[in-house]
Amino acid sequence: MVETYRGGLELLCDSKKIHNVNVEFEQQNGEDKLTMKGLLSWVRTNLIKERPEMFMKGDTVRPGVLVLVNDCDWELSGQLNTSLEEKDVVVFISTLHGG
Amino acid sequence: MSWRWGLGQANLLKSSILVVGAGGLGAPALLYFAASGVGKLGIVDHDKVELNNMHRQIIHTEAYIGQPKVKSAAAACRSVNSSIEVVEHQEALRTSNALEIFSKYDIIVDATDNAPTRYMISDCCVVLGKPLVSGAAVGLEGQLTIYNHNGGPCYRCLFPTPPPRTACQSCADAGVLGVVPGIIGCLQALEAIKIAASVGEPLSGRMLLFDALSARIRIVKIRGRSMQCEACGENSTFNQQYFREFDYEKFTQTPLCVFWLSLRPIMKLIFESRISSKEYSEIILNKEPHVLVDVRPAHHFKIVSLPNSLNIPFSTLESRLPEISSILKKDEEEKDAVSESSAPPLYVVCRRGNDSQRAVQYLHKMGFNSAKDIVGGVESWAQNVDPNFPTY
Numbered sequence: 001m002v003e004t005y006r007g008g009l010e011l012l013c014d015s016k017k018i019h020n021v022n023v024e025f026e027q028q029n030g031e032d033k034l035t036m037k038g039l040l041s042w043v044r045t046n047l048i049k050e051r052p053e054m055f056m057k058g059d060t061v062r063p064g065v066l067v068l069v070n071d072c073d074w075e076l077s078g079q080l081n082t083s084l085e086e087k088d089v090v091v092f093i094s095t096l097h098g099g
Numbered sequence: 100m101s102w103r104w105g106l107g108q109a110n111l112l113k114s115s116i117l118v119v120g121a122g123g124l125g126a127p128a129l130l131y132f133a134a135s136g137v138g139k140l141g142i143v144d145h146d147k148v149e150l151n152n153m154h155r156q157i158i159h160t161e162a163y164i165g166q167p168k169v170k171s172a173a174a175a176c177r178s179v180n181s182s183i184e185v186v187e188h189q190e191a192l193r194t195s196n197a198l199e200i201f202s203k204y205d206i207i208v209d210a211t212d213n214a215p216t217r218y219m220i221s222d223c224c225v226v227l228g229k230p231l232v233s234g235a236a237v238g239l240e241g242q243l244t245i246y247n248h249n250g251g252p253c254y255r256c257l258f259p260t261p262p263p264r265t266a267c268q269s270c271a272d273a274g275v276l277g278v279v280p281g282i283i284g285c286l287q288a289l290e291a292i293k294i295a296a297s298v299g300e301p302l303s304g305r306m307l308l309f310d311a312l313s314a315r316i317r318i319v320k321i322r323g324r325s326m327q328c329e330a331c332g333e334n335s336t337f338n339q340q341y342f343r344e345f346d347y348e349k350f351t352q353t354p355l356c357v358f359w360l361s362l363r364p365i366m367k368l369i370f371e372s373r374i375s376s377k378e379y380s381e382i383i384l385n386k387e388p389h390v391l392v393d394v395r396p397a398h399h400f401k402i403v404s405l406p407n408s409l410n411i412p413f414s415t416l417e418s419r420l421p422e423i424s425s426i427l428k429k430d431e432e433e434k435d436a437v438s439e440s441s442a443p444p445l446y447v448v449c450r451r452g453n454d455s456q457r458a459v460q461y462l463h464k465m466g467f468n469s470a471k472d473i474v475g476g477v478e479s480w481a482q483n484v485d486p487n488f489p490t491y
Contacts, residue, residue: 050415053263068167071318074319076322093242093308094262098212099125
């Protein structure tokens with residue numbers, strides 16, 4: 001799975017914009033699918049190096065962060081319940097205000 | 100040009116476009132609007148032209164430094180095309196004047212640089228039913244989309260809750276490569292001209308993400324209009340009256356204008372824990388022992404810094420507290436053992452005096468009671484103490 005961080009969010013994970021990750025997750029309640037919810041908690045534990053509050057709020061992303069799964073707003077695929085498959089591309093992008 | 104455009108040009112001549120912000124995004128957009136023959140072109144800005152704008156705000160020239168950006172931009176547009184009407188709105192956009200100004204135009208272009216103004220512009224467009232071409236750029240990245248057009252989402256549909264203040268960077272603070280807002284501004288001009296001329300597919304319901312460093316442009320699908328949206332949703336009560344009374348600074352916890360930050364510090368400390376740059380210069384002159392911590396980002400510190408200062412960027416302060424403790428302790432030990440045993444005073448400086456206040460407040464909380472901030476930061480130092488100190 002590929003993850004990208006843009007709009008300054010990359011600064012929270014060693015300034016690296018693109019992460020090729022292999023998420024190992026525990027099966028829960030017999031479900032064997034990884035969801036965005038599972039990915040976010042994995043990211044928080046394994047990738048975010050500083051200021052997690054700049055990335056997450058509660059169990060979801062903080063206001064002002066757009067999440068794209070395969071170039072599509074996660075709002076259209078079920079947000080935290082979006083199920084992920086191998087080779088999916090997830091982009092976390094912080095909205096910009098400057099100009 | 101194809102026959103389709105023939106009618107497009109006639110449409111363009113009949114159209115009116117308002118550009119909010121004559122900065123890095125607005126500069127190229129305005130030039131293209133003027134050159135392409137938009138019938139009526141409005142410009143809103145309250146700011147003055149500064150030398151440090153020049154690298155990105157290409158509509159302005161050195162001859163206009165110190166003059167209103169609106170005046171400079173309007174003159175440039177008129178010199179490109181004398182046949183169009185250019186309207187100057189030399190004022191800051193407020194809930195009190197936005198409705199009146201916006202209602203005179205068909206299309207609004209958001210070329211501003213801060214979150215509260217972006218919410219205000221979007222809400223005003225929703226209330227008046229105007230399409231909004233919104234662009235943003237910071238550093239080496241840009242974003243572009245059209246809001247409130249053809250059933251597409253508004254800014255609030257996408258961002259119902261404002262981001263934390265610390266997540267908002269302006270070009271003036273974070274820096275931007277001039278050509279990046281230039282490219283986004285050109286794309287804003289393109290999208291606005293397409294709407295005005297009624298040609299092509301507008302970038303509505305989609306967002307363009309530009310990454311200059313890797314030379315990548317990605318166009319992603321974004322959500323449609325949200326029925327629950329506070330501004331444009333089904334049960335929205337957002338009307339003109341509600342808009343006029345909405346407090347955008349409170350909503351986003353950000354002053355509407357970056358310049359205000361220097362005048363209206365968000366956190367006011369008690370007088371005793373602050374000193375002026377002049378007072379600090381006397382401390383240096385008298386060789387009083389002290390520790391100076393500079394909380395600006397490392398790349399700012401590299402440009403210029405005060406003598407004998409230690410750079411601990413605000414974002415890393417928490418993790419580097421032990422470092423401050425050990426320095427204070429060392430200085431304490433070096434002092435004559437018989438004299439008073441209290442730690443030397445700790446001073447904190449930043450660019451304009453906002454982060455330093457936050458840092459001092461935090462340091463007090465963590466038990467560093469001697470911490471004081473230097474009012475107005477290194478900018479005040481340059482203004483009041485050392486006129487040769489470079490500002491940026």
